[in-house]
Amino acid sequence: LPPVSLYQRYILTLHVTSHGRIFSKKFALLNTFNEVFLNPHFGIPPGSYHLHHVVMHHRENNVFPRDMSSTMPYQRDTLKGLLSYCVRYWTHQCLYLGYYAFKTGRTGLGMYYTACMSTFVLGIAFLYTVNPVGTLWMMIFSSGFTGLLLMQGNFAQHMFIDPKRRFSNYGLAFNYINHECKDRKSVV
Numbered sequence: 001l002p003p004v005s006l007y008q009r010y011i012l013t014l015h016v017t018s019h020g021r022i023f024s025k026k027f028a029l030l031n032t033f034n035e036v037f038l039n040p041h042f043g044i045p046p047g048s049y050h051l052h053h054v055v056m057h058h059r060e061n062n063v064f065p066r067d068m069s070s071t072m073p074y075q076r077d078t079l080k081g082l083l084s085y086c087v088r089y090w091t092h093q094c095l096y097l098g099y100y101a102f103k104t105g106r107t108g109l110g111m112y113y114t115a116c117m118s119t120f121v122l123g124i125a126f127l128y129t130v131n132p133v134g135t136l137w138m139m140i141f142s143s144g145f146t147g148l149l150l151m152q153g154n155f156a157q158h159m160f161i162d163p164k165r166r167f168s169n170y171g172l173a174f175n176y177i178n179h180e181c182k183d184r185k186s187v188v
Contacts, residue, residue: 011146018053018054040120045094045120051100062173063167
């Protein structure tokens with residue numbers, strides 16, 4: 001399990017590189033390195049982050065039911081709402097993301113996701129036969145922990161959604177616009 005201090009840095013880097021690819025089309029294969037080889041070490045199934053975050057979540061704009069990670073159906077000021085949201089995330093990620101890719105005409109992305117997720121699950125099953133304790137902590141616990149972190153972050157981002165303006169980028173999420181901190185001591 002990587003040190004907790006690296007999670008925030010890695011996920012922020014993953015977020016940035018998912019929105020804006022680092023390498024040109026000539027070296028496009030290198031853009032998949034972090035998603036395929038590094039993500040599993042941080043508990044993120046390979047092939048899932050870009051599809052989930054950029055292709056689905058941003059396109060569908062947190063609108064239920066097309067956005068699997070939509071917060072709209074949940075009571076967002078309760079622990080029960082957060083826990084229900086996290087459980088739904090884990091029960092839907094494995095199946096719905098591939099279905100979403102195929103349904104929206106992204107066949108190549110759907111096949112890529114299906115291959116990555118199948119390899120990931122088979123890899124965990126194999127590693128579990130070799131070293132159950134190591135696999136439990138390095139892969140299974142890590143995936144659960146990271147899923148909770150990602151979903152808690154998304155839940156908080158969309159906590160104060162305005163149902164009347166759910167299609168507005170200013171009403172569907174908690175936003176800071178032109179925010180400047182005057183008191184530097186209060187910066188965390």
